[in-house]
Amino acid sequence: MGAAVDLQKVCKVYNKIPVVNDLSFTIEPGEIFGLLGPNGAGKSTTIRMLTTLTRPSSGEISVAGYDAVRQSLQVKNHIGVVLQQTSVDIDLSVWENMEFHGRLHHISNPQRQHRINQWLDYVGLTEKRDALVKTLSGGMKRRLQIARALLHQPDILFLDEPTVGLDPQTRRRLWEIILDLNKQGMTILLTTHYMEEVEYLCDRIGIMDGGKLISLGTLQQLRQQHGEGLVVKQKEESWEYKFFPNLEAANLYLEQQPDKTGLMVRPSNLEDIFVELTGHQLD
Numbered sequence: 461m462g463a464a465v466d467l468q469k470v471c472k473v474y475n476k477i478p479v480v481n482d483l484s485f486t487i488e489p490g491e492i493f494g495l496l497g498p499n500g501a502g503k504s505t506t507i508r509m510l511t512t513l514t515r516p517s518s519g520e521i522s523v524a525g526y527d528a529v530r531q532s533l534q535v536k537n538h539i540g541v542v543l544q545q546t547s548v549d550i551d552l553s554v555w556e557n558m559e560f561h562g563r564l565h566h567i568s569n570p571q572r573q574h575r576i577n578q579w580l581d582y583v584g585l586t587e588k589r590d591a592l593v594k595t596l597s598g599g600m601k602r603r604l605q606i607a608r609a610l611l612h613q614p615d616i617l618f619l620d621e622p623t624v625g626l627d628p629q630t631r632r633r634l635w636e637i638i639l640d641l642n643k644q645g646m647t648i649l650l651t652t653h654y655m656e657e658v659e660y661l662c663d664r665i666g667i668m669d670g671g672k673l674i675s676l677g678t679l680q681q682l683r684q685q686h687g688e689g690l691v692v693k694q695k696e697e698s699w700e701y702k703f704f705p706n707l708e709a710a711n712l713y714l715e716q717q718p719d720k721t722g723l724m725v726r727p728s729n730l731e732d733i734f735v736e737l738t739g740h741q742l743d
């Protein structure tokens with residue numbers, strides 16, 4: 461089987477400004493891929509191109525083996541999408557939202573009812589099937605969005621900041637759903653601002669800044685590239701970081717310092733690497 465998602469030299473220009481610039485990467489079937497980047501990096505625009513909501517200005521995109529521009533219908537049939545904006549209809553009931561989506565995808569009965577029941581049960585919303593969506597909590601709404609995105613049995617799921625604004629327990633619950641779907645064979649691309657979410661869920665990580673991919677790999681690869689040991693120096697209001705290939709090298713550096721005040725050694729994590737690469741602290 462070919463790549464689940466493949467971008468080759470993709471650009472998107474708005475008002476003569478490239479907001480996605482020469483982006484190339486591949487996601488293999490069965491991967492959970494995390495796209496990270498500060499606000500304005502181009503993550504949402506990338507997801508919008510991958511999900512056929514907007515066309516690239518140049519470059520090639522294939523999703524589930526189909527061209528995202530010339531075969532957008534086939535792409536739509538093979539992907540599930542949970543975006544911030546494409547929210548569920550709050551004036552309809554849970555079941556009506558599912559029913560509407562099932563009809564849009566031409567899933568006929570009795571299969572449609574079977575799948576609605578199956579996915580509502582999977583995300584734990586069976587008891588809420590007749591509730592109006594506006595009465596649901598944020599976590600329930602997000603689970604409904606996921607159930608709806610799964611109704612037409614996609615191969616690839618796109619999740620744009622799936623756990624933003626949710627309490628820690630609800631986030632954990634969604635993480636378990638994401639991992640379980642992946643175990644069942646689903647390829648997943650997610651964007652997030654939460655480093656621990658990426659560390660917990662993602663097989664590989666792409667970091668974007670200014671429309672470009674500035675780093676790509678597993679967490680272990682990123683740590684090896686940038687340094688697994690860190691010396692942190694506390695200055696009045698801020699912290700200074702110095703990366704070392706490993707903890708021993710960081711400790712050696714510390715020992716050699718005549719003044720060790722405010723100095724500390726620890727293993728590097730994804731947030732350290734992110735800040736080092738983008739120069740931004742996340743909001």
Ligand code: ADP
Binds near residue numbers: 501505
């Ligand atoms: P991210 O999701 O990483 O925060 P976005 O893809 O939303 O980044 O935005 C990248 C840049 O593209 C931003 O500077 C944003 O203002 C700009 N942008 C996004 N969509 C449009 C649009 N429809 N028209 C003009 N500029 C846009």
